[in-house]
Amino acid sequence: MLRPLAVVLSLAASASAIWPAPISMTQGNSTLWLTQTVEITYNGDFMPYTYGYTPTGPDWTSKDIVQGGVSRALGQIFGDYFVPWMLHTREEQATFEPKVMSNKTWIESLEITQTGEDSEDTWKAAAGEVDESYSLSLSKDGKAKIGAASSIGVLHALQTFTQLFYRHSGGPFWYTPMAPIDIEDSPTFAHRGLLMDVSRHYFPMEDIYRTLDALSWNKMNRLHIHATDSQSWPLEIPSLPEVSAKGAYHPSLVYTPTDLKNIQEYGAMRAVQVIIEIDMPGHIGVLGESHPELVVAYDERPYYWWCAQPPCGALRLNNSDVDEFLGTLFEDLLPRVSPYSSYFHTGGDELNANDSMLDPGVQSNDTEVLKPLLQNFIDLNHGRVKDAGLTPIVWEEMAIDWDIDMDPETTVVQSWLGTVSNLTEKGFKVIDTNYNFWYLDCGRGQWLTFDNDANATFYPFNDWCGPTKPWQLIYSHDPTEGLPEEQAKLVIGGEVAAWSETIDPANMDTLVWPRAGAAAEVLWSGRYDADGEPRSQLDAAPRLQEMRARMVTRGVKASPITQQWCVQMGGDPLACSYDLNPYGH
Amino acid sequence: MLRPLAVVLSLAASASAIWPAPISMTQGNSTLWLTQTVEITYNGDFMPYTYGYTPTGPDWTSKDIVQGGVSRALGQIFGDYFVPWMLHTREEQATFEPKVMSNKTWIESLEITQTGEDSEDTWKAAAGEVDESYSLSLSKDGKAKIGAASSIGVLHALQTFTQLFYRHSGGPFWYTPMAPIDIEDSPTFAHRGLLMDVSRHYFPMEDIYRTLDALSWNKMNRLHIHATDSQSWPLEIPSLPEVSAKGAYHPSLVYTPTDLKNIQEYGAMRAVQVIIEIDMPGHIGVLGESHPELVVAYDERPYYWWCAQPPCGALRLNNSDVDEFLGTLFEDLLPRVSPYSSYFHTGGDELNANDSMLDPGVQSNDTEVLKPLLQNFIDLNHGRVKDAGLTPIVWEEMAIDWDIDMDPETTVVQSWLGTVSNLTEKGFKVIDTNYNFWYLDCGRGQWLTFDNDANATFYPFNDWCGPTKPWQLIYSHDPTEGLPEEQAKLVIGGEVAAWSETIDPANMDTLVWPRAGAAAEVLWSGRYDADGEPRSQLDAAPRLQEMRARMVTRGVKASPITQQWCVQMGGDPLACSYDLNPYGH
Structure with missing residues (x-):
C-alpha cells in the first residue's frame, strides 16, 4: 500500500485539536501537567476559581465575568472525564498517553491580563463593538498566559484553554501534549x-x-x-x-x-x-x-x-x-x-x-x-x-x-x-x-x-x-x-x-x-485559511470529532459524524476519505 | 369555516389509542379506574405482580414469563407519569380528564387465561411456529380479561393493556376512558x-x-x-x-x-x-x-x-x-x-x-x-x-x-x-x-x-x-x-x-x-385495513404521537413527528393535514 502522505498528514492533523481553529497557532509536542492548585492571577491579582462561581448581573464587574469563566474552565478540565481513547487506534491505546512519571513539568500559573477596559455595554455589545480577540501562550516550563482587550476575549481564551487538556486514564492527572503553545486569535464574523x-x-x-x-x-x-x-x-x-x-x-x-x-x-x-x-x-x-x-x-x-x-x-x-x-x-x-x-x-x-x-x-x-x-x-x-x-x-x-x-x-x-x-x-x-x-x-x-x-x-x-x-x-x-x-x-x-x-x-x-x-x-x-484556501474537511473532521467527543462528555448528546473506526483513525485523515487520486499524492 | 367532517373524524380518531392498531377493536366511552390492588389471576391462580419480577432462563415456565409481563405492565401503568395533557388542546385542558369522584368504578380483577400450552421452543420459535394472538376485554363494570393460546400472546395483550391507561393529574389515580373494550388481535407478519x-x-x-x-x-x-x-x-x-x-x-x-x-x-x-x-x-x-x-x-x-x-x-x-x-x-x-x-x-x-x-x-x-x-x-x-x-x-x-x-x-x-x-x-x-x-x-x-x-x-x-x-x-x-x-x-x-x-x-x-x-x-x-384500504396517516398520526409520548415518558428519546400544536390537535386530524379538497368533505 502506497501511503506516504498519510503519515505526513497524520502529524499535521494531530497538531491542533482546537475547535474552532485559531487564526494563528504554533505548538510543540512536550507534555505539561495541569495542577489543581494552579495559581491564577487576573491583572496581577490572585483569582480563586471556586467551582460554580456565578455572580448576579447585569451589574457585573469585569472581574466577576472573568472569575466565572475561570471557574467554568477549570471545572470542565478537572470535572470532565475526557480520556481521549476514542481518538486513537487500537494500536495506539497503550502509547497515546504520556507516562505518569514523578518528574512532571507542571503548569503552575495562569496569568490573565486584560489590556482594555470593559464598558457597561461590553456584555451586550452590538456586532463589532467589542474586541473579542485574545492571545494564549503556554511556555515549555509551564507558564500559561492569557491576554485580551476585553473580558469577552478572556472567556474565549479560557474555552480554548480547556481544549488543550485531557484526563489521564491512570489517575487524577490532566495534561496537554502540545506545549509550547502560542495562539493569537480573533473572530472573522462578529x-x-x-x-x-x-x-x-x-x-x-x-x-x-x-x-x-x-x-x-x-x-x-x-x-x-x-x-x-x-x-x-x-x-x-x-x-x-x-x-x-x-x-x-x-x-x-x-x-x-x-x-x-x-x-x-x-x-x-x-x-x-x-x-x-x-x-x-x-x-x-x-x-x-x-x-x-x-x-x-x-x-x-x-x-x-x-x-x-x-x-x-x-x-x-x-x-x-x-x-x-x-x-x-x-x-x-x-x-x-x-x-x-x-x-x-x-x-x-x-x-x-x-x-x-x-x-x-x-x-x-x-x-x-x-x-x-x-x-x-x-x-x-x-x-x-x-x-x-x-x-x-x-x-x-x-x-x-x-x-x-x-x-x-x-x-x-x-x-x-x-x-x-x-x-x-x-x-x-x-x-x-x-x-x-x-x-x-x-x-x-x-x-x-x-x-x-x-x-x-x-x-x-x-x-x-x-x-x-x-x-x-x-x-x-x-x-x-x-x-x-x-x-x-x-x-x-x-x-x-x-x-x-x-x-x-x-x-x-x-x-x-x-x-x-x-x-x-x-x-x-473564516471559510478560508491563512493561504486563502477553503478550509479542508480533512483537517476539520478529526478536530470536529474531538470537539464532539468533548461535548458528549459534558452531557450534550451531539451526533456522531462518522463511525468509531474513522474517529480512531483521525490521525490518518485519508482513512475515511474518498480519495480521488489514490496514487497521486 | 366549513369543517363538519373534522368533528366526525375527531371522534373517530380519539377512539383508539393503541399502537400498533389491533385487528379488531370495539370500545365505549365509560371511565374505569385501575386500582393498585387489582387482583390478577393466571389460569385461575392468584398471580402477584411484584415489581421487577425477573426469572432466569432459559428454563422458564409459562407462569414465569407471564408473571414477568404482568410485573412490567403494571409497573409501567403505575410507574409512568403519563398525564396526556399534550394530546389535548388548550381548551380541553380543564375537561379532558374524568372527575375524581368518590363513586369510581374500579377495575378490580384481571383474569388471564392461557388456552394453549407453551413448549420449550415457544420463546425462541421460528416464524409462524407460535400463536401470538390474544383477546382482551374490559367490561363496563370493571372486569378485565386476557385470553391467549401462548404466553407470547399474553405478553402482547399486557402491552395493549398498558396503552389503555392514563395517569390522572389530580393524584395517584389511573383510568381508561374507553370502556367497555373488546379486542381480538393477532399479527399479520410473524x-x-x-x-x-x-x-x-x-x-x-x-x-x-x-x-x-x-x-x-x-x-x-x-x-x-x-x-x-x-x-x-x-x-x-x-x-x-x-x-x-x-x-x-x-x-x-x-x-x-x-x-x-x-x-x-x-x-x-x-x-x-x-x-x-x-x-x-x-x-x-x-x-x-x-x-x-x-x-x-x-x-x-x-x-x-x-x-x-x-x-x-x-x-x-x-x-x-x-x-x-x-x-x-x-x-x-x-x-x-x-x-x-x-x-x-x-x-x-x-x-x-x-x-x-x-x-x-x-x-x-x-x-x-x-x-x-x-x-x-x-x-x-x-x-x-x-x-x-x-x-x-x-x-x-x-x-x-x-x-x-x-x-x-x-x-x-x-x-x-x-x-x-x-x-x-x-x-x-x-x-x-x-x-x-x-x-x-x-x-x-x-x-x-x-x-x-x-x-x-x-x-x-x-x-x-x-x-x-x-x-x-x-x-x-x-x-x-x-x-x-x-x-x-x-x-x-x-x-x-x-x-x-x-x-x-x-x-x-x-x-x-x-x-x-x-x-x-x-x-x-398490516398495511391494509379490514376494508382492504391502505391505512391512513390521518388515523395513524394521533396514535403514533400518543405512542411516542408514552415512550418519552418511559425514557426513550423518540423524536417528535410533528409540532406540539398538531399533537394537541390530534383529535382533529385535518388540522395538520394537507387537505387537497378542503371543501370536498
Whole structure:
C-alpha cells in the first residue's frame, strides 16, 4: 500500500485539536501537567476559581465575568472525564498517553491580563463593538498566559484553554501534549449565532442553559430565541398575563420574567448574547387565543391559502388596538431586553397578503394597499424598539418582498432565502441564515399528515428544504461568498437555525450538535485559511470529532459524524476519505 | 369555516389509542379506574405482580414469563407519569380528564387465561411456529380479561393493556376512558424486527435493554444484532479471546458471554427474540487485527476498489485455516445462541470479488472461479448452523448476485435491495428490509470526508440512500406489495435497520423511534385495513404521537413527528393535514 502522505498528514492533523481553529497557532509536542492548585492571577491579582462561581448581573464587574469563566474552565478540565481513547487506534491505546512519571513539568500559573477596559455595554455589545480577540501562550516550563482587550476575549481564551487538556486514564492527572503553545486569535464574523424556536415546541430551562454552554464552547456568541409564533406563546408578559396564560401550550410551559432574566444572564456570563424575537405581523396566530380581536386567519383552513403552515394567523394592519397592544407589550418586554442585548428581533417573515382579505379594516390582498400599512406598522414599532435603546432585526421579506423603507444604519436584516447580496446592495447589515446550508431542521420529512387521496401528490413525504444539511455542506458555506468587499463588510455574521416543528428536548442536541459547530468554525475562523484556501474537511473532521467527543462528555448528546473506526483513525485523515487520486499524492 | 367532517373524524380518531392498531377493536366511552390492588389471576391462580419480577432462563415456565409481563405492565401503568395533557388542546385542558369522584368504578380483577400450552421452543420459535394472538376485554363494570393460546400472546395483550391507561393529574389515580373494550388481535407478519449494528459503534448494555423494551411495547418480536463487521468485533468468544481483545474498539467495549445471555434473556422474556449475525465472508476485515492470515484487503485503499466502505476486509476463500477458525467460532457461539433463537445470521452482503485478487490461494476476481468456492463456503458453514439446530439467514446477494444453491426449506433470505420477488420466486422465505423504505440511518449526509479536490464531485455531500425516510414513507411500505398470494406467504416479515455509521448511544433513540413503530404497525396490523384500504396517516398520526409520548415518558428519546400544536390537535386530524379538497368533505 502506497501511503506516504498519510503519515505526513497524520502529524499535521494531530497538531491542533482546537475547535474552532485559531487564526494563528504554533505548538510543540512536550507534555505539561495541569495542577489543581494552579495559581491564577487576573491583572496581577490572585483569582480563586471556586467551582460554580456565578455572580448576579447585569451589574457585573469585569472581574466577576472573568472569575466565572475561570471557574467554568477549570471545572470542565478537572470535572470532565475526557480520556481521549476514542481518538486513537487500537494500536495506539497503550502509547497515546504520556507516562505518569514523578518528574512532571507542571503548569503552575495562569496569568490573565486584560489590556482594555470593559464598558457597561461590553456584555451586550452590538456586532463589532467589542474586541473579542485574545492571545494564549503556554511556555515549555509551564507558564500559561492569557491576554485580551476585553473580558469577552478572556472567556474565549479560557474555552480554548480547556481544549488543550485531557484526563489521564491512570489517575487524577490532566495534561496537554502540545506545549509550547502560542495562539493569537480573533473572530472573522462578529455575529455567530443559533436560532432556537421555543414556540413550536417548548424547551425547559435546562435545555436552554445546556445550549448556551455548548454555544460558548464553540465560541458562538448569539442565541436568537424565536420566542413566539402562531403555535404558542410561552413568554410571560406581566402586563398582558392572558397572552401566555392562554397562549402557552400548557399553563406550566412558560418562561417567567425571572426565567428570561436567568437565560439572559446565563448567556451574558458566557459571552453569548440572547436576542429575543417576537415574530410579527405574521406568525402570530396564537394571539387568537387571548386577543381574537387583534388577529385574522387564526387556524383558517385550508392553511395554504393563508400562510405557510398551520395554524395561520396574522395581526390586523392599520388597527389602533393592535398598535396599543404592541405598545403595552414593548413597554413591558423591551426594558427587560435592553440590559442584556443590543437587539430586538421583530420577525417579519412569510406574511401572506391574503390574511388581510379577512381583516375587516383592510379587506384586500393588494400589495399596493398593504404596503403603506405595513410601512406604518414597521415605522411605529421599530421606532419603539429604537426608543428602548435597541436595534431592530427583521427577516428579509420586509426589506425585499415588501420593500419597506428602513434605515440601514439602524436596522439589521436577517436573510434566510439566500439573498444576502440584495440586502447588502441596499446597505443593510445582514445576518446570514441561508436555508440551503444552515437550517438544521431540514430533511427529515413532512410533519403534516396526508390522507390517502393526497399520498400520490406528496409521496415520498419529503419536507420543503431537504435533504438534511450534512456538516460538510454547512462547513462549505461562506456568508460573504461572491460579495464585493464593501458589501462583504456589511455581513455581520450568521446563524444556524433549529426551527422546531420536529425538534423538542428529546432530539435537539442530536440535530444541533456538532453541526452548529461546523458553522461556528466558518464564522470564527473564516471559510478560508491563512493561504486563502477553503478550509479542508480533512483537517476539520478529526478536530470536529474531538470537539464532539468533548461535548458528549459534558452531557450534550451531539451526533456522531462518522463511525468509531474513522474517529480512531483521525490521525490518518485519508482513512475515511474518498480519495480521488489514490496514487497521486 | 366549513369543517363538519373534522368533528366526525375527531371522534373517530380519539377512539383508539393503541399502537400498533389491533385487528379488531370495539370500545365505549365509560371511565374505569385501575386500582393498585387489582387482583390478577393466571389460569385461575392468584398471580402477584411484584415489581421487577425477573426469572432466569432459559428454563422458564409459562407462569414465569407471564408473571414477568404482568410485573412490567403494571409497573409501567403505575410507574409512568403519563398525564396526556399534550394530546389535548388548550381548551380541553380543564375537561379532558374524568372527575375524581368518590363513586369510581374500579377495575378490580384481571383474569388471564392461557388456552394453549407453551413448549420449550415457544420463546425462541421460528416464524409462524407460535400463536401470538390474544383477546382482551374490559367490561363496563370493571372486569378485565386476557385470553391467549401462548404466553407470547399474553405478553402482547399486557402491552395493549398498558396503552389503555392514563395517569390522572389530580393524584395517584389511573383510568381508561374507553370502556367497555373488546379486542381480538393477532399479527399479520410473524417476523417484526429491528437491525441494530453494534460494530460501527458500540452500544452499552443499557441501550440494548432499552431498545428491547421499546420493541416489545411496539409488538416487535425480533432484535437482529449485527454483531461484527470490518470496523470492530465486540463479541467475546471465549475459545478465541484474541478476536475481541484485539478487535473491539477498546478492551472494555465487549459483550461477554454473560452479557450476550442477559441480552437474549431480556429479549425472550419480552417476546423479542434476539438474532445474532456474524457477517461473512465480506464485512469482516477486523479479523485482520487478530488473525491477519485469515483475511484479505483489510483496510486496503482506495477502499472503493475493494469494498463498500472503509475499512475493507474479507475472509480468504478455499482456505482451511478459515474453515477451521469458523468451526471453532461456531462451536463456541452457536450453542449459546440456540437456547434463545431459531436463527443464526451468516451475513453475506456486499462481497467484492476484487478482494480475492489479493487472496494468495485464489488470485482472481472472476465470478466463475469464485462462485464454487463460495458455494463450498456456504455449504460448510450453513451445515454447521443447521447442525446446531438453527436456521441460517443470509443477505440476498448470496441468493441473487452469486446464485448460491441453498435449500429454500431451511434457509431464510434477508432482502435489502428491494428484490423480494426474485427471492420468493426461488421459493425462499424472506425478511424484507428494503432500504428505500426501512433503513433508518439514511439521509443525514456523508460520513466520509472529502479533500478540496473532491468537493465538486461529492457536493452537497449526501449519502447514498437519502433522503431520510419519514414515518409516512416507512408506513407506506408493504413487504408483500405486488406479490402473488403464494409468494406473499413466503415473506415472513421485515426489519427496519439502524446501521450505525452515524448512530451511537447519543442519537440512537431519536433515529429509531418512533419510526420503527411505523413499520411495527405495518408488520403487526398490516398495511391494509379490514376494508382492504391502505391505512391512513390521518388515523395513524394521533396514535403514533400518543405512542411516542408514552415512550418519552418511559425514557426513550423518540423524536417528535410533528409540532406540539398538531399533537394537541390530534383529535382533529385535518388540522395538520394537507387537505387537497378542503371543501370536498
